[in-house]
Amino acid sequence: MSATVTERAGGGARGVVGTRMLRREDPALLSGEAQFVHDLSVPGALHLSVVRSPHAHARVLEVDLSAARECPGVVAAFSGRDLLGEWAAPMPCAWPVTADMQTPTHYPVALDEACYVGDAVAVVLAESAAQAQDAAASVSVSYEVLPAAVDLADAASDRVLAHDASETNRAYIWELAPDAAAVERAFAEAAVTVSERYVQQRLIPAAMEPRGVCVVPQPFGGDFTVYSSTQIPHILRTMLGITAGVPEGRLRVVAPSVGGGFGSKLNVYAEELLCLALARRMRRPVRWTEERSEAAQATIQGRGQIQQIELAADAEGHVQAVRVHLVADMGAYLQLVTPGIPILGAFLYHGVYDVPAYSFTCTGVFTNKTPTDAYRGAGRPEATYAIERAMDALARRIGVDPAEVRRRNFIAKDKFPYASSGGLLFDSGDYDAALAGALELADYEGLRAEQAQRRAQGSAKLLGIGLSSYVEMCGLAPSRVLASLNYAAGGWEAATVRMLPTGKVQVVSGSSPHGQGHETSWSMIVADKLGVSPEDVDVLHSDTAVSPFGLDTYGSRSLSVGGTAIAMAADRVVDKARLLAAHRLEVAPEDLDLEAGTFSVRGTPSRAVALGELAFAAFTAHDLPDGMEPNLEAQATYDPENFTFPFGTHVAVVEIDSDTGRVDLVRYVAVDDCGNQVNPLIVEGQVHGGIAQGVAQAMWEEAAYDEAGNILTTSFADYLVPAASELPSFTLGHTVTPSPSNPLGVKGIGEAGTIASTPAVVNAVVDALAHLGVHSMEMPVTPERVWRAVDAARRTPTGGTS
Amino acid sequence: MIPAKFEYRRAGSVDEAIGWLREDPDDAKLLAGGHSLLPLMKLRLATPGVLVDVGRIDGLSYVRDAGDHVAIGALTRHRDLETSEVARAHAPLLARVAAQIGDPQVRHRGTIGGSLAHGDPASDLPAAALAYGATFVAQGPNGTRQIPADEFFLGFLETALQPDEMLTEIRVPKSGGASAFQKFNRRAQDWAIVGVAAVLDGTPRVALVNMGPTPVRARAVEEALASGASAVDAAAHAADGLEPPSDVHASSEYRRHLATVLVRRALEEASAARG
Numbered sequence A: 001m002s003a004t005v006t007e008r009a010g011g012g013a014r015g016v017v018g019t020r021m022l023r024r025e026d027p028a029l030l031s032g033e034a035q036f037v038h039d040l041s042v043p044g045a046l047h048l049s050v051v052r053s054p055h056a057h058a059r060v061l062e063v064d065l066s067a068a069r070e071c072p073g074v075v076a077a078f079s080g081r082d083l084l085g086e087w088a089a090p091m092p093c094a095w096p097v098t099a100d101m102q103t104p105t106h107y108p109v110a111l112d113e114a115c116y117v118g119d120a121v122a123v124v125l126a127e128s129a130a131q132a133q134d135a136a137a138s139v140s141v142s143y144e145v146l147p148a149a150v151d152l153a154d155a156a157s158d159r160v161l162a163h164d165a166s167e168t169n170r171a172y173i174w175e176l177a178p179d180a181a182a183v184e185r186a187f188a189e190a191a192v193t194v195s196e197r198y199v200q201q202r203l204i205p206a207a208m209e210p211r212g213v214c215v216v217p218q219p220f221g222g223d224f225t226v227y228s229s230t231q232i233p234h235i236l237r238t239m240l241g242i243t244a245g246v247p248e249g250r251l252r253v254v255a256p257s258v259g260g261g262f263g264s265k266l267n268v269y270a271e272e273l274l275c276l277a278l279a280r281r282m283r284r285p286v287r288w289t290e291e292r293s294e295a296a297q298a299t300i301q302g303r304g305q306i307q308q309i310e311l312a313a314d315a316e317g318h319v320q321a322v323r324v325h326l327v328a329d330m331g332a333y334l335q336l337v338t339p340g341i342p343i344l345g346a347f348l349y350h351g352v353y354d355v356p357a358y359s360f361t362c363t364g365v366f367t368n369k370t371p372t373d374a375y376r377g378a379g380r381p382e383a384t385y386a387i388e389r390a391m392d393a394l395a396r397r398i399g400v401d402p403a404e405v406r407r408r409n410f411i412a413k414d415k416f417p418y419a420s421s422g423g424l425l426f427d428s429g430d431y432d433a434a435l436a437g438a439l440e441l442a443d444y445e446g447l448r449a450e451q452a453q454r455r456a457q458g459s460a461k462l463l464g465i466g467l468s469s470y471v472e473m474c475g476l477a478p479s480r481v482l483a484s485l486n487y488a489a490g491g492w493e494a495a496t497v498r499m500l501p502t503g504k505v506q507v508v509s510g511s512s513p514h515g516q517g518h519e520t521s522w523s524m525i526v527a528d529k530l531g532v533s534p535e536d537v538d539v540l541h542s543d544t545a546v547s548p549f550g551l552d553t554y555g556s557r558s559l560s561v562g563g564t565a566i567a568m569a570a571d572r573v574v575d576k577a578r579l580l581a582a583h584r585l586e587v588a589p590e591d592l593d594l595e596a597g598t599f600s601v602r603g604t605p606s607r608a609v610a611l612g613e614l615a616f617a618a619f620t621a622h623d624l625p626d627g628m629e630p631n632l633e634a635q636a637t638y639d640p641e642n643f644t645f646p647f648g649t650h651v652a653v654v655e656i657d658s659d660t661g662r663v664d665l666v667r668y669v670a671v672d673d674c675g676n677q678v679n680p681l682i683v684e685g686q687v688h689g690g691i692a693q694g695v696a697q698a699m700w701e702e703a704a705y706d707e708a709g710n711i712l713t714t715s716f717a718d719y720l721v722p723a724a725s726e727l728p729s730f731t732l733g734h735t736v737t738p739s740p741s742n743p744l745g746v747k748g749i750g751e752a753g754t755i756a757s758t759p760a761v762v763n764a765v766v767d768a769l770a771h772l773g774v775h776s777m778e779m780p781v782t783p784e785r786v787w788r789a790v791d792a793a794r795r796t797p798t799g800g801t802s
Numbered sequence B: 001m002i003p004a005k006f007e008y009r010r011a012g013s014v015d016e017a018i019g020w021l022r023e024d025p026d027d028a029k030l031l032a033g034g035h036s037l038l039p040l041m042k043l044r045l046a047t048p049g050v051l052v053d054v055g056r057i058d059g060l061s062y063v064r065d066a067g068d069h070v071a072i073g074a075l076t077r078h079r080d081l082e083t084s085e086v087a088r089a090h091a092p093l094l095a096r097v098a099a100q101i102g103d104p105q106v107r108h109r110g111t112i113g114g115s116l117a118h119g120d121p122a123s124d125l126p127a128a129a130l131a132y133g134a135t136f137v138a139q140g141p142n143g144t145r146q147i148p149a150d151e152f153f154l155g156f157l158e159t160a161l162q163p164d165e166m167l168t169e170i171r172v173p174k175s176g177g178a179s180a181f182q183k184f185n186r187r188a189q190d191w192a193i194v195g196v197a198a199v200l201d202g203t204p205r206v207a208l209v210n211m212g213p214t215p216v217r218a219r220a221v222e223e224a225l226a227s228g229a230s231a232v233d234a235a236a237h238a239a240d241g242l243e244p245p246s247d248v249h250a251s252s253e254y255r256r257h258l259a260t261v262l263v264r265r266a267l268e269e270a271s272a273a274r275g
């Protein structure tokens, strides 16, 4: 069985790729020396404070700024109307998923109508952050409170409209039904059907560093440097230019150290636009740092869906069709990629299973709540959750073990590349091996035996075992596919590799890390290509002046797309160096071997020249072959031909206190396959964090709103992000099935843990309770929910329904 | 996260602190560990004009064997209570409760005086003080007075302390080991959704965390026990006469249920400890 913790996976014979190199990023982060936006010292900066609507839906009748303007330190205060002239366009949504999508006009500061608690209605600029906040408290806004569309199902009925002037809350209906008739037929002929409804609660991304922006006007010429805690400096630059009407070339966007994003910093936010427009207007630097409670309102939220999934199967549980209807909560406005998030999952609701007929429909619906957008996994965790819970429901229905039902339906190993009924080409996979590995690591047989024993003894500690087999599509994204989905940009990535005269190497990356360890991984890839030490490779990124082209970091794309670009650029440097070496050694290029950074003549190894010497020669340019340009530098832009499809199986084991409903996650096993691993230590780190975040959705986290649309979970005392104390030690295993989609053979791993773990945990909870007649369970699985479910089942001795 | 403007004064003695409180009874607040007050100030839910820092007054951080009782200085940090040999020997419930407050950072800053004076029904030490039948010593402009724990917690975040009084000492009658604390929360560092402190030395005393607007005794349980009821039967009365809150963590109904489970467990644990 190949599912063991791999010390070396997919590395070259002697290289560093595949080794557990420590992350070079960590010393600065751990010692506190890393500089985040808030740490930047910018003399003369004005501090922005945003006055936010306390109502979920209200007409803004009057904004009285007179008292605020009199406050100490205040330099200016503006309403939405005052700033209207600053905008060349409303805030951007880059993903109009349908031609007729409804897009409410969205300005950084609302004009006449506030559409969620937290919608900006005025801004104050003062000499200090404290003065700005004091003054913000004296801005007086009169509102006419309007009915609010808060509950998603209710909003979908159009009973209350989220935008006063609109006729419906529907943003769009998006359909994927390659063969609708086949789906109908499968359901008509099915021996067994399963129909389940699940709710994906809203989540607060809760990055360790809240957002922050600082915009510094440069002397003369109208240039601005924008420091932002963002995942997307390149996309942000373009969008800021379009929205604020600044020629793009005048903007330099820098993302200094960024303390996590999880998708929430893959966006263009009001405060980024405000700092830019106000710096332009005031001719002074303007800065803003988000507060934790403010983030609960002002930063996008994740998930927010009602899912209806139906399976049609034969009597043995072979699934013949999957039909899905989603209602997706957009929130009050469409942020950068809001409408596309559910669509990123649209192709995956049949999961790892060989399902011949498939249809999917999503209705995007506006509510008077904070906009939703990308959050770790973005669409794919929701899809995996629905299919994996439904497969357990199917297993219960036909009375077979959940592992067995999965085995019966897996896409077989020999079917790859696999053309899915949703229209994708799954690159490579061996789902059985991952399941087998996970079951073995978990001692599945032993767990089932213990469970049976506890049930026989009537133990108050209920044991539940949950499985989740997943596949995801990542490595966003082939530009042509994005075009077919009507996304406004491409999905390529750019890289430059240059050797400096001293033989040191600089790598410039267009992807923009915020905790993933790009610098370490990129240095390893280049070190192996060039035969140098990783310490001699510097990695530059996250500054549009340094890396003019890039499409940034999200969707587990950095390694499979950005890393590939880097490998390609390194290969080009080697190619050029080889020509130079051949010239100097007076042999044909094909007769040279490159090893450990030295070209030597095949058969005569004493005739050799080191890459470092070649770099210096290329720099002096005294003796280059005719036509060769000086310097060893190469640029590459890689546009993937396909997504990559990581997969695996996770096993969660829970223990439930039947008196209180308390759920303890006691064991967790994950076997993931992300193809070749550049650095298994980083892979494990991503899996650990991903699991924690997915388990958090299952058990703790929910952005809770009251009926009036006030968010209730605005601090970490109420929004429960788990800590190490809540989680068991994870048991990790891996299989390695290289991806044929890229030359590195890699797949993404940044989101896999989050995608797989949520259904594993909820399946385990239902598994623990199923014998009592409990089959449905909503997230988060709070002790109260479990207690109520058990209590209700006890009151109906015949057992509950599913 | 930026508090409203306030004036900061550091008191060198209890008298100095009380003097400043007296000057500004409506607007001045004592600052001890700051772990209840500062979060409220940062959210601007509390906006005192004057902050009187008593955190560095000497001689108010101690846990002493005072004969028939244990005397605890109001500025004793949770961590010092948790690790005090005197507390472990003679008021073990307090040491155990202190060990479960928040996380290590909170326990190294928060003080017992602050926890009691804040009067938060969700806090743990007040319930332990009630279960022990502790007495609080308060100092004001006219000297000191003693307030029984049962008369101290008056309403939500409201205590018997006058605006110009400072809590200086907590006196806990010595007790053996027959006590238990049950805290139910969803993450290790959280406040209790419901908590139960039970002391079975002598007359049984049971107090509850987060089961109403104040820390509160489970009188119905105590009465049932006094008339010989079993732990299970007595625990069934845990929520009698109480109206626990509903919030994002739990409904009132669930808290009532939890109270019965946790009281039973606390009683069983305490009597097991009695041996």
Ligand SMILES: Cc1cc2nc3c(=O)[nH]c(=O)nc-3n(C[C@H](O)[C@H](O)[C@H](O)COP(=O)(O)OP(=O)(O)OC[C@H]3O[C@@H](n4cnc5c(N)ncnc54)[C@H](O)[C@@H]3O)c2cc1C
Pocket: B029, B030, B031, B032, B033, B034, B035, B036, B037, B038, B039, B074, B075, B100, B101, B102, B103, B106, B109, B110, B111, B112, B113, B114, B115, B116, B117, B118, B122, B123, B124, B125, B161, B165, B166, B167, B168, B189, B190, B191, B192
């Ligand atoms: C993250 C976090 C988690 C926590 N978890 C828990 C928990 O699980 N259980 C729990 O019980 N508590 C918890 N707490 C609260 C913590 O125990 C506080 O330290 C304690 O409640 C207050 O003590 P303090 O010394 O910090 O008081 P301060 O915040 O300084 O003061 C609190 C109030 O008491 C007044 N005051 C302070 N000292 C005196 C005095 N000597 N005389 C008169 N008035 C005084 C102040 O004026 C103020 O009104 C938590 C706090 C945090 C921040």
